[in-house]
Amino acid sequence: xxxxxxxxxxxxxxxxxxxxxxxxxxxxxxxxxxxxxxxxxxxxxxxxxxxxxxxxxxxxxxxxxxxxxxxxxxxxxxxxxxxxxxxxxxxxxxxxxxxxxxxxxxxxxxxxxxxxxxxxxxxxxxxxxxxxxxxxxxxxxxxxxxxxxxxxxxxxxxxxxxxxxxxxxxxxxxxxxxxxxxxxxxxxxxxxxxxxxxxxxxxxxxxxxxxxxxxxxxxxxxxxxxxxxxxxxxxxxxxxxxxxxxxxxxxxxxxxxxxxxxxxxxxxxxxxxxxxxxxxxxxxxxxxxxxxxxxxxxxxxxxxxxxxxxxxxxxxxxxxxxxxxxxxxxxxxxxxxxxxxxxxxxxxxxxxxxxxxxxxxxxxxxxxxxxxxxxxxxxxxxxxxxxxxxxxxxxxxxxxxxxxxxxxxxxxxxxxxxxxxxxxxxxxxxxxxxxxxxxxxxxxxxxxxxxxxxxxxxxxxxxxxxxxxxxxxxxxxxxxxxxxxxxxxxxxxxxxxxxxxxxxxxxxxxxxxxxxxxxxxxxxxxxxxxxxxxxxxxxxxxxxxx
Amino acid sequence: xxxxxxxxxxxxxxxxxxxxxxxxxxxxxxxxxxxxxxxxxxxxxxxxxxxxxxxxxxxxxxxxxxxxxxxxxxxxxxxxxxxxxxxxxxxxxxxxxxxxxxxxxxxxxxxxxxxxxxxxxxxxxxxxxxxxxxxxxxxxxxxxxxxxxxxxxxxxxxxxxxxxxxxxxxxxxxxxxxxxxxxxxxxxxxxxxxxxxxxxxxxxxxxxxxxxxxxxxxxxxxxxxxxxxxxxxxxxxxxxxxxxxxxxxxxxxxxxxxxxxxxxxxxxxxxxxxxxxxxxxxxxxxxxxxxxxxxxxxxxxxxxxxxxxxxxxxxxxxxxxx
Numbered sequence: 001x002x003x004x005x006x007x008x009x010x011x012x013x014x015x016x017x018x019x020x021x022x023x024x025x026x027x028x029x030x031x032x033x034x035x036x037x038x039x040x041x042x043x044x045x046x047x048x049x050x051x052x053x054x055x056x057x058x059x060x061x062x063x064x065x066x067x068x069x070x071x072x073x074x075x076x077x078x079x080x081x082x083x084x085x086x087x088x089x090x091x092x093x094x095x096x097x098x099x100x101x102x103x104x105x106x107x108x109x110x111x112x113x114x115x116x117x118x119x120x121x122x123x124x125x126x127x128x129x130x131x132x133x134x135x136x137x138x139x140x141x142x143x144x145x146x147x148x149x150x151x152x153x154x155x156x157x158x159x160x161x162x163x164x165x166x167x168x169x170x171x172x173x174x175x176x177x178x179x180x181x182x183x184x185x186x187x188x189x190x191x192x193x194x195x196x197x198x199x200x201x202x203x204x205x206x207x208x209x210x211x212x213x214x215x216x217x218x219x220x221x222x223x224x225x226x227x228x229x230x231x232x233x234x235x236x237x238x239x240x241x242x243x244x245x246x247x248x249x250x251x252x253x254x255x256x257x258x259x260x261x262x263x264x265x266x267x268x269x270x271x272x273x274x275x276x277x278x279x280x281x282x283x284x285x286x287x288x289x290x291x292x293x294x295x296x297x298x299x300x301x302x303x304x305x306x307x308x309x310x311x312x313x314x315x316x317x318x319x320x321x322x323x324x325x326x327x328x329x330x331x332x333x334x335x336x337x338x339x340x341x342x343x344x345x346x347x348x349x350x351x352x353x354x355x356x357x358x359x360x361x362x363x364x365x366x367x368x369x370x371x372x373x374x375x376x377x378x379x380x381x382x383x384x385x386x387x388x389x390x391x392x393x394x395x396x397x398x399x400x401x402x403x404x405x406x407x408x409x410x411x412x413x414x415x416x417x418x419x420x421x422x423x424x425x426x427x428x429x430x431x432x433x434x435x436x437x438x439x440x441x442x443x444x445x446x447x448x449x450x451x452x453x454x455x456x457x458x459x460x461x462x463x464x465x466x467x468x469x470x471x472x473x474x475x476x477x478x479x480x481x482x483x484x485x486x487x488x489x490x491x492x493x494x495x496x497x498x499x500x501x502x503x504x505x506x507x508x509x510x511x512x513x514x515x516x517x518x519x520x521x522x523x524x525x526x527x528x529x530x531x532x533x534x535x536x537x538x539x540x541x542x543x544x545x546x
Numbered sequence: 547x548x549x550x551x552x553x554x555x556x557x558x559x560x561x562x563x564x565x566x567x568x569x570x571x572x573x574x575x576x577x578x579x580x581x582x583x584x585x586x587x588x589x590x591x592x593x594x595x596x597x598x599x600x601x602x603x604x605x606x607x608x609x610x611x612x613x614x615x616x617x618x619x620x621x622x623x624x625x626x627x628x629x630x631x632x633x634x635x636x637x638x639x640x641x642x643x644x645x646x647x648x649x650x651x652x653x654x655x656x657x658x659x660x661x662x663x664x665x666x667x668x669x670x671x672x673x674x675x676x677x678x679x680x681x682x683x684x685x686x687x688x689x690x691x692x693x694x695x696x697x698x699x700x701x702x703x704x705x706x707x708x709x710x711x712x713x714x715x716x717x718x719x720x721x722x723x724x725x726x727x728x729x730x731x732x733x734x735x736x737x738x739x740x741x742x743x744x745x746x747x748x749x750x751x752x753x754x755x756x757x758x759x760x761x762x763x764x765x766x767x768x769x770x771x772x773x774x775x776x777x778x779x780x781x782x783x784x785x786x787x788x789x790x791x792x793x794x795x796x797x798x799x800x801x802x803x804x805x806x807x808x809x810x811x812x813x814x815x816x817x818x819x820x821x822x823x824x825x826x827x828x829x830x831x832x833x834x835x836x837x838x839x840x841x842x843x844x845x846x847x848x849x850x851x852x853x854x855x856x857x858x859x860x861x862x863x864x865x866x867x868x
Contacts, residue, residue: 103767113787
């Protein structure tokens with residue numbers, strides 16, 4: 001896979017592409033003259049943080065601009081045809097049949113009203129590539145190649161009836177059904193757990209290779225793109241930063257910006273121990289609706305002034321644990337002790353003082369902030385509610401908190417919509433901090449952010465911990481984040497604690513089986529990582545069989 | 547048990563409970579109405595003895611709970627009791643008065659639904675497909691205008707132009723049971739047209755809005771990127787996910803056709819159930835009023851049940867659980 005292929009004729013040639021996006025009735029240039037060349041059978045990685053314009057460029061390669069965007073300059077020549085000059089009908093004929101698209105969230109991109117197989121064959125039948133029965137047979141063949149379970153019948157299911165990883169593979173089958181010359185993969189594994197990501201990456205890489213399809217692989221994760229692409233382009237603010245073959249890009253990045261892209265991965269704080277326990281969760285069981293067991297015999301301790309990271313894939317019960325601690329979901333069995341005293345099980349039984357001591361920060365600052373409240377009120381309200389501060393005193397404290405989270409006090413009268421993603425998350429941190437808590441539960445707080453912004457947020461959290469001696473329960477699925485910030489690690493799987501202990505203990509072998517799977521699934525910067533991992537796993541499987 | 551069947555049974559059970567509560571409310575509301583039926587009929591000069599005798603004859607002397615139980619017991623056996631306009635030796639059952647009226651109303655509602663629903667859906671889909679075009683704006687403006695006028699005004703305008711100036715249709719819709727179907731159809735044309743104009747806007751706008759709200763979904767973008775044509779995107783990718791809100795609005799408007807058409811009935815002298823109820827209220831014929839009210843309640847409950855079933859049947863998440 002990693003042999004540098006430049007053979008084959010040029011399939012796609014983009015020159016000096018300019019795209020504008022509309023915000024507040026003003027058009028801004030979001031792609032500022034980017035060019036790229038893609039040959040048949042070649043996989044090109046586009047990488048950059050959000051707002052770099054990578055998805056916009058990917059869609060432009062199909063001659064498509066999202067509502068609120070317009071292509072204003074340059075040329076997009078696909079196999080001799082300039083998509084900018086072509087009619088909408090001509091472009092529509094290409095889409096799906098010769099250029100296909102694989103979206104980030106398969107769960108959202110499959111129509112919930114139709115069976116998977118109907119959606120898989122829709123393009124092939126609609127574009128008269130092949131009759132329905134042939135297309136269905138072909139879809140089942142693709143499902144088999146993509147290693148979907150029960151390939152003959154899985155297509156009869158509705159999208160909500162299969163898992164995210166399976167759906168992502170089904171979407172790849174959908175893209176493949178017309179044997180396109182080019183596939184645009186737009187962050188196809190970002191929404192998946194690391195353990196699922198490995199299989200999906202392998203399946204996608206295989207099938208692209210089997211049919212010698214050219215691909216543009218868009219992601220913000222350098223380690224992922226290293227497994228997939230022959231060549232990588234780094235983008236920032238709608239401009240090309242640098243371009244190089246994959247191995248060269250990984251070993252000798254030229255630009256300073258490229259080097260910062262894996263900043264978080266280099267951040268690693270030595271662990272600290274502590275005796276004084278703030279929070280103790282003892283033998284807790286929790287259920288939804290009294291039936292579905294989501295936590296079983298969970299015992300976790302959080303030392304004062306320390307960070308305990310809870311890791312696991314989705315459905316492992318990490319977020320449920322947070323709900324139990326905050327009282328949103330009273331446990332069915334067991335107790336939660338705070339400073340040695342049992343916490344009232346339900347939220348409504350807790351007094352203001354108890355509520356003040358435990359605060360929460362959420363994954364998506366967009367939904368956690370009221371869009372109609374100014375920063376002054378977002379941070380001021382907990383000050384007023386918990387500490388009874390009013391008027392000038394309150395405002396003074398708000399400014400102080402803004403300083404603490406390293407934001408300018410000029411932002412005090414902004415609405416959340418006028419802030420960047422990182423700034424919004426900082427406001428959420430300040431809101432939690434305003435209550436002067438002893439424990440902050442951070443639920444995937446950096447997952448929605450770019451690497452550089454992530455690094456800033458993590459450094460801020462560490463700084464605040466040093467200043468206020470607050471404890472963090474840090475829920476995440478990202479091992480790099482754990483390495484960066486945790487003192488102790490709790491590994492969860494299917495509602496149970498699989499392993500827990502100090503960071504170095506958990507991260508160094510030998511591991512219990514699940515921890516091993518989780519840790520080995522984290523993509524490495526080595527472009528041969530996926531190949532080697534698959535070989536190793538195949539060998540292990542063969543050994544078990546023998 | 548299939549989840550759909552279970553939901554239908556559940557909703558039916560709830561509907562029965564609702565109906566029971568409604569029957570209590572109807573009965574007690576009428577009980578609290580001021581005035582005395584017997585005195586009103588017999589006039590100011592009636593002696594207390596004659597009033598008492600008359601009350602005894604129609605059963606008004608018994609205590610309310612006994613009368614309620616008698617009434618509801620009869621209803622459960624399909625007997626809505628006797629009209630107060632019955633005389634000794636000449637019993638007029640409530641069913642006898644209401645049944646032909648109800649059939650007329652259902653006929654009018656049915657024909658209107660057959661015209662209005664496809665029209666509203668079609669216009670709504672086209673408006674969504676060509677959103678913000680001249681066509682979209684024109685359809686919106688026209689339908690909004692027609693619901694902005696009071697129904698009787700629309701009715702009289704139609705009558706003026708389509709019956710008086712250009713005598714295409716009948717201005718009076720006094721249909722009878724023995725009339726041939728096509729004559730009936732011709733005579734009801736104007737009320738059908740009036741009611742259509744009144745209800746199309748609501749359904750059409752909801753169809754348009756429900757479809758457009760889905761057009762920003764990732765799966766619609768995906769369909770575009772798969773090269774699906776704009777018409778197919780609306781029909782095959784948006785509409786199947788939009789049935790729930792549309793069905794609710796349709797059910798609401800169908801119920802209106804049954805229970806709210808009284809103004810139109812009066813204008814066109816159409817012998818429907820709305821008019822029957824108004825007449826009964828005027829003559830204080832309480833059993834008829836009660837029966838009409840109960841029929842209206844059943845209409846609402848059944849149509850809402852139907853809308854719920856459609857919402858579930860078009861949602862694969864509910865129809866095919868994991």
